Amino acid sequence: MLLIKSWKNGVRALALASAVSLAAGAAMAAPQRGGTLVVTTTPEPAIITNALSSAPTTAELATKIFDGLLEYDFDLNPKPSLAESWEISPDGKTITFKLRQGVVWHDGKPFTSADVQFSLMKVVKEYHPRGKGNLGPVTSIDAPDAHTVVLNLAHPYAPLMKGLSSLETPIVPKHVYEGTDFRNNPAVNNPIGTGPFKFAKWEKGNFIELQRNEKYWREGKPYLDRLIFRFIADSSTRAAGVERGEIDVATFGTINPVEMRRLEELPNISIAKGGYEAIAPVMMLELNTKRAPFDDKRVRQAVAYALDRNFITKNIWYGFGKPAVGPISSFVKGSGAFTDQGILKFDVKDRLDIANRLLDEAGLKRGANGMRTKIVHDVAPFGEDWRRMGEYIKQALARVGIEVELRNRDYPTFVREVHNKYDFDMTSTWSIGMADPILGVQRQTWSKNINPEVPFANVSQYSNPEVDKLWEAAQTEMDQAKRSQHFHKLQELLVADSPLIWLMEMDLVAVQNDKVQDLITSPLGVRGGLYDTWVKQ
Structure with missing residues (x-):
């Protein structure tokens, strides 16, 4: 785990000496048993059995139970x-x-x-x-x-x-x-697993409590007696809770990035970097390719050109990530699957001119008010920063004549209307890409994953036979060099078609109190079992 303690001129600086010193001190200290770890996350999950859902907060809880x-x-x-x-x-x-x-x-x-x-x-x-x-x-x-x-x-x-x-x-x-209806089985929200923590209590709108599994098969673990996941509606209240020591860990997205930068300067609070290597998270916009105007590739591309990914990364998310170039994250560069060569680039100097030309070619002429068309943007229900990004998107698209109405829905409504009913024009979200693109990225654009009963799949309803063939070829190809060629071609085709607009590779860092030890011990980080995590008493 790296502890980041400085932020100057918009550039991250790693305090190596401090990190080495802290890591050495933690290594010398024997883990202490007992205590409670209080985590704040958002939004409150709809279910807490992740065999039936890939929602981020569901995963954060369920991986301690199963x-x-x-x-x-x-x-x-x-x-x-x-x-x-x-x-x-x-x-x-x-x-x-x-x-x-x-x-x-x-x-x-x-x-x-x-x-x-x-x-x-x-x-x-x-x-x-x-x-x-x-x-x-x-x-x-x-x-x-x-x-x-x-x-x-x-x-x-x-x-x-x-x-x-x-x-x-x-x-x-x-x-x-x-023999039961899995999704309506009471155990979905009163789960029984083999994991390090047992479900104890769910006080809706307030918290979920997990207790130590005394019969866990890893001898002597977990170290903690309890995990409390608190659900607090307001981001500033969450930040204040961290500052006062009432909250030990805040997952990414629960605190405004600007507040995260402020909190990391305090002597007892750090940013725990890492623990997301295995999930390769990417932020994106999903476009409904079955509904005008996004049934036209030129309109989708125009939106991609109109948005400034560098601005989004630096000014909305305060550098917790880097601009994305396509569906596959550079986190998997080591496998050869990622490429940024031969991919359509949207961050060109004349990007707004190109966007306007594409919209003209699509037959969307400006009206008397300067607007060409109107869309509804369903903002991801993941916190205030997503609403801030929605405001930026509204302003950016207005510059090329696309009027945007922002719609904010609660999480269950968002999932039902967008993922089950496909009643949307454009949404913002983020997705887990996983260690291999087949595991996490394929679902977004493989036509066989268009399924209204399964949320967070191919919600854009994108269907392209050439893309399907490449995904299926990559599934069966065992030669890594040939697999990488399939992935490179997929990136080229998908970025050009833009059924989704990939914005930022996310650094899913957590804010933690320094009394928390061994929070990040695997490439899943806070989405792992936390059976090695302990707190200084």
Whole structure:
């Protein structure tokens, strides 16, 4: 974990000496058991079982309650979790997992291979927004004994071993869900897992409490007695709570970035950088490609040219990220999947002239009031900064003759109207790209992911046969160089078509009180289990 303590002239400066000193001090201190960690996040989740939802706040809570088969180190290599070991057949079409013995669910029932079989095939693959991407070629799962599962694949599938964490494929109890309507089962919001913390209480509009799992299979962990997730409506109140020491950790988006920069200068508060490498988050606008005016590629491109990504990054998000060039984040550059070559660039000097020309060509002439068309922008219900960005977008698009009405909906309404009913023109949001583009990015533009029953999928309803073929080729190609070529072509096509407008690669940093130790210990950060986290008493 790096602790950032300075911000001058809009440029981050890393206080290396301080970070090394603090890290050395933490390394020498033995973890202390006990205590409560208070986290503030927003918005309050609709459900807290992430097998059925990929909503960010759902994931933040659920990954403490549920385990996955695997975890990952900072180089994104797999590590054991509920699976102690695994073996991949030479043809890549069979993966055998040996499961950990002696694990029990929070209700005391034993964890077995039947739970894995049920979770992956009946719940995650069918109901999780990224389930098809994670488990698409898995045709069946055998359970030859209580502690062995064998995944049978239609073809070798490189992304599979990168998507088996508690974030992506949580293992849920078969004995609780089998034979029920999963999404309406009471356990969705009173969950039973095998994870380090047990669900205790949900006081709607106020907090969710998790308690230490005394029978957790990681001996001696977790260190904390309780986790409290507080839901506070006002950003300034959240910031004040951090400053007064009432809140230990504030997740990204809960506090205005300008306030984050102020708070990090205080002696007892730091910004915990990292812990998002495995999720490669990107901020974007989603455009309804089935509704005018965004059924015309020229209009979509005009919007992309009209927005200044550098301004958005520096002046709205205060440098917590960098401008995006396309759907795939540079976080995965090491795999070869990312490229910024051959991609249409929107940050050119004459971008407004190009935008106006494209709108003219699309037949959207300026009226007497200077406007060409009117759209409704549904602002992401993730906090005040998203509304600030909405105001900027309204001003920026007005310059090229697009009148924007801003609509702010509460989170459940936003999901229902946008993701289930497709009743929108343009939305703002952010998305988890994951360690492999197939796992997180594919769902946004693969036509087979147009599904109103699954939120946070292909909400733009974008369909392009050439794009589909490339996504499907990348699923089956095992040669990384050839896979990268498919991803590079996808980026070229998608940026040119602009069914979404990718704005910023996000640094999902958390604000923390310095009494909190070992907050970021995995590439999932605060979205991990927090079983290593402790607080100085």
